[in-house]
Amino acid sequence: MMKNIFLVLILVLVFAALAADAQVLNIERERIKTDTVGWSGTGKLSLNLVSNTKQFTEAGFGLHVQYKTLRSLYLALSDYELIKSNEDDFSNKGMQHLRYNYKLTRSITLEAFAQAQFNKVLGLDFRGLAGTGPRVKIIGADRVRIYAATAYMYEYEEPAGNFETERNHRLSSYLSLTLRLNDNLTLINTSYYQPRIDDFRDYRLSHNLDLLFKISKNLSYSLALEHLTDNRPVTGMPRKVYSIKNRIVFDFGK
Numbered sequence: 001m002m003k004n005i006f007l008v009l010i011l012v013l014v015f016a017a018l019a020a021d022a023q024v025l026n027i028e029r030e031r032i033k034t035d036t037v038g039w040s041g042t043g044k045l046s047l048n049l050v051s052n053t054k055q056f057t058e059a060g061f062g063l064h065v066q067y068k069t070l071r072s073l074y075l076a077l078s079d080y081e082l083i084k085s086n087e088d089d090f091s092n093k094g095m096q097h098l099r100y101n102y103k104l105t106r107s108i109t110l111e112a113f114a115q116a117q118f119n120k121v122l123g124l125d126f127r128g129l130a131g132t133g134p135r136v137k138i139i140g141a142d143r144v145r146i147y148a149a150t151a152y153m154y155e156y157e158e159p160a161g162n163f164e165t166e167r168n169h170r171l172s173s174y175l176s177l178t179l180r181l182n183d184n185l186t187l188i189n190t191s192y193y194q195p196r197i198d199d200f201r202d203y204r205l206s207h208n209l210d211l212l213f214k215i216s217k218n219l220s221y222s223l224a225l226e227h228l229t230d231n232r233p234v235t236g237m238p239r240k241v242y243s244i245k246n247r248i249v250f251d252f253g254k
Contacts, residue, residue, distance in 0.1 A: 037134075041065040044222075046081070048245040056083045056121065056243075073101040083121060093119040101135070109135045111151065122241070126158040145178040148232055153194070159234045169197045175198035184214040207230045212249070222247040 046063040049055070060081030067074045078099040088120040089215045095117040102110045112132040118124060133151025150173040176190040188210040195203035224245040233239055 037068050037070060039065070039067050043250045044247050045250075046245060046247040048081075050083075050121075050241075050243040050245075054085050060084050062247075071103045073099075075099040075101070083104045093117070093121065104134075107140075109137075111135050111149065113151075120160065123160045123237045125160045127155065128157075129153055129155045134171070142165070143180040145176075147176045149174055152197075160250065161235075163235060168202075171197060172196050178244050186212040186214075188212070202232045204231070218251045220249040220251070222249055 006060070007111065040062045043065075046058065046060045046062070046232060048058040050058060058081045060079065062077070062079040064078075065076050075098070077099075078096040079096075080092070082092050095115065097113065097115045099111060099113040104110055107134075110132070111134070112130075114128075114129050114130040116126070118126050130199045131151045131153030133149060135147060135149035138146040138148060150171060153170045153172040154168070155168045155170055157168070159166070172194045173191065174190055174192045176188070181188045188208075190208045192206045192208075193203065194205075206228045207227070211223045213221045213223075215221055222245075223242075225243065228241045230237075230239060230241075
């Protein structure tokens, strides 16, 4: 009885704290935890309902491949979605992310990453970014994992329309909590804070909550609740974006 009450309290607290769309990649959700070296990966299919300036139905797919050695991790992510609005307008968005991790100590890892993306719905023709910084393991138990990271990030952005290209230097920090509630259910909650270094009033704040239900050895269902606040969005775009995303995840090897 107490175990069930504790679980409910955790879910309530996490939902209450939920305060990101694909503009901010939740890298903790994408990591494949494995203690063995070699290749691993997943493929995803999704059907989502998103509400920002309009309501959209999304269908998409994603591919994640990673290679692990004793001290290094190489990770590549690709994601693409086709979007249809209620007025039968079509748009699309895509993202390619590359990341390298090198373990300095048992608790500290150095990360380097690069990303390219576009999102016509949010008025983004192109965004390219690259950065590096440390990632710290606070708790690394089998059922509870907490990580924190901060990085310097350079960002190049081309808004849709006749708006000026932006080149910004940002901090990218996150705190992530992973709870393996049982063998078939995992909860991942990650919060990101990305302010401009020269103007902290220009920031992005995102919260991501993922529930991952294991269906079989190689098949899982993911429910993702996301919220993004962009304090200075592209002109005409909303400051806050919410989404609920459903995914089928196929694990093709660990």
